[in-house]
Amino acid sequence: MNAFILGLLFLITFPNEQVSAQKYAFVSVLSSNDFLIPAKVLAYRLKKLNSSIPYIIIVTQDITEYSINELKQQGVIVRNDTKIDTPYIKTHKARKYQYTKIRLWAMTEFDVIVHLDLDILPTRDISTLFECGSFCASFRHSDMFNSGVFVLKTNETVFHDMEQHVASAESYDGGDQGFLNTYFSDLKFAPMYDPNKAPHTCENYSMNRLSAQFNYDIGMYYLNNGRLLVDPAIFHYTLGPTKPWLWWTYPIFDLNWMWLDARQEMEQGSSADFDTCVSLATTNCLLIVSLLVIKLVIERFVVNVISTRSVSSIETHLVSQSIYLFSMWFALKLAHPSAQPVAAWVFFTSNLAWTTSILTAIYTRLRSGFDVKIQSIISCVFFTMLCYALAWLIVLQISHFNTRVLTAIFFILAQQILIVMFIRHSLIVKPSRQQTHKYQILPNNHYVA
Structure with a gap:
C-alpha cells in the first residue's frame, strides 16, 4: 500500500515524466560559400528570437573550413x-x-523540423510552426508550394521512399521544390494551419497549408507599391538580383534595410565591418596609385605615334561613353558583393570616378598629344562622386517604391550624360583648346607692352 501511494504521489508531482517532450530543430542547407553571411544572420536571428531550439545547417562538400568555423x-x-x-x-x-x-x-x-532557406528573415518567434502537422508549406502565385519554408515530421521510411522516387518523380523546376510538389501533390487540398487555435499534434500525420505570413514573398510587397498585405512572421527575399546582402540593392529595395539591421546587430562589437572598410580603402588607394603611375609613364616615355591634333567630336563622345561604361563594370567587379552598402557605394563611386578620369586623360595624351593636369582629374573625380552621393540621398528619401525605382532609373541615365559630358569637356576638349592657343601669335593690331 505504501508503495502504491508513493507511486501515485510521484505521478502527480512529475506528470510529464511519462511523456517525452517533442524534439524540435530549425534546419537549413548550405552548399555555397556565397551564402555564408545570410546563414550567419539567420542563425543570429533565430537564437535571438528563441534560443531554446537548436539550429542545424547541413553543409555540403563545397563549403570551406573557414565558413564552417564562422557558423560554429x-x-x-x-x-x-x-x-x-x-x-x-x-x-x-x-x-x-x-x-x-x-x-x-x-x-x-528530432521529431519535427522546420526547414528554412538562408534568404529569409524571421520577424518574431516562429516556434508555433512545429505544431502545424506532418508536412506544411505555403502556396504562392499558383498551386505549387514554395520549399523555402516547410515543416516536416521526420520519418526514415519516408526518406527511403523519396530516395527511390528521385529518379522517376517529375520536377517542374529541376530541383527539390519541383520534386516535393510532386511527392506531396495533395497538399493543395489540405486545410490552412491556424496558429491561434488549439495546438495541433504531428502524431495524426496531417498535412496543412501555411499562411503567407510564414513565407512572405517580398515580390508581392514591391508589386503592391510597397504595401504589406499581411503581417509577416517571415520575410523571404526571393528576388535573385536584389538579395539584401548585395550592396547595390540599397537604397532602392527598402525591405532590405530590415535584414541589414539584423546583420549590423550581429556584427556589433566585431572587427568585420572595420576590416572590410580597410580592405576596400587599400584596394582603392592601390588602384589610384597604379593608374597615376601609368599616366605619368605614358606622358614621360610613350611616343605619340597615333596622336593627331584634329580629333572628331563623334570619336570623343564615343570614347568617353565607352570609358565610363568600362570603368563602371570594372568598379563593380572590384567591390565585394556582400560588403556593407555605404562603404561599398563609396568604394564603387571612387573607383569609377578615378578610373574614368585617368583613362580619359591617358586617351587625351595618346590621341591628341596634350597632357592633362592632375587638378582637372581631381575636379572630375569630385564631380562624379558628388553626383552619385546626391542621387543616393534623394532616392533614399522617397517612400513609395514605384516612384523610387523611376527616380533611380532617371538618375542613372542623367548621371551618365552629365558625368560623361563634364569629363569629356574637362579632360579632352579643354586641354586641347588651352594648349592649342598657348603659343598662338597675337594679331597685328595688338601690341605687347
Whole structure:
C-alpha cells in the first residue's frame, strides 16, 4: 500500500515524466560559400528570437573550413553531408538545383523540423510552426508550394521512399521544390494551419497549408507599391538580383534595410565591418596609385605615334561613353558583393570616378598629344562622386517604391550624360583648346607692352 501511494504521489508531482517532450530543430542547407553571411544572420536571428531550439545547417562538400568555423561561432550545429544532385543535372548545373533537402526526413533524432532557406528573415518567434502537422508549406502565385519554408515530421521510411522516387518523380523546376510538389501533390487540398487555435499534434500525420505570413514573398510587397498585405512572421527575399546582402540593392529595395539591421546587430562589437572598410580603402588607394603611375609613364616615355591634333567630336563622345561604361563594370567587379552598402557605394563611386578620369586623360595624351593636369582629374573625380552621393540621398528619401525605382532609373541615365559630358569637356576638349592657343601669335593690331 505504501508503495502504491508513493507511486501515485510521484505521478502527480512529475506528470510529464511519462511523456517525452517533442524534439524540435530549425534546419537549413548550405552548399555555397556565397551564402555564408545570410546563414550567419539567420542563425543570429533565430537564437535571438528563441534560443531554446537548436539550429542545424547541413553543409555540403563545397563549403570551406573557414565558413564552417564562422557558423560554429554563431552557435550553429554543423552537419557535414554530401549533396544529392538533381537527376536533371545535364540541364540544371547550378548549385541550387539539388535534392539535398530530402535528408531532413532521415534526421530522426528530432521529431519535427522546420526547414528554412538562408534568404529569409524571421520577424518574431516562429516556434508555433512545429505544431502545424506532418508536412506544411505555403502556396504562392499558383498551386505549387514554395520549399523555402516547410515543416516536416521526420520519418526514415519516408526518406527511403523519396530516395527511390528521385529518379522517376517529375520536377517542374529541376530541383527539390519541383520534386516535393510532386511527392506531396495533395497538399493543395489540405486545410490552412491556424496558429491561434488549439495546438495541433504531428502524431495524426496531417498535412496543412501555411499562411503567407510564414513565407512572405517580398515580390508581392514591391508589386503592391510597397504595401504589406499581411503581417509577416517571415520575410523571404526571393528576388535573385536584389538579395539584401548585395550592396547595390540599397537604397532602392527598402525591405532590405530590415535584414541589414539584423546583420549590423550581429556584427556589433566585431572587427568585420572595420576590416572590410580597410580592405576596400587599400584596394582603392592601390588602384589610384597604379593608374597615376601609368599616366605619368605614358606622358614621360610613350611616343605619340597615333596622336593627331584634329580629333572628331563623334570619336570623343564615343570614347568617353565607352570609358565610363568600362570603368563602371570594372568598379563593380572590384567591390565585394556582400560588403556593407555605404562603404561599398563609396568604394564603387571612387573607383569609377578615378578610373574614368585617368583613362580619359591617358586617351587625351595618346590621341591628341596634350597632357592633362592632375587638378582637372581631381575636379572630375569630385564631380562624379558628388553626383552619385546626391542621387543616393534623394532616392533614399522617397517612400513609395514605384516612384523610387523611376527616380533611380532617371538618375542613372542623367548621371551618365552629365558625368560623361563634364569629363569629356574637362579632360579632352579643354586641354586641347588651352594648349592649342598657348603659343598662338597675337594679331597685328595688338601690341605687347
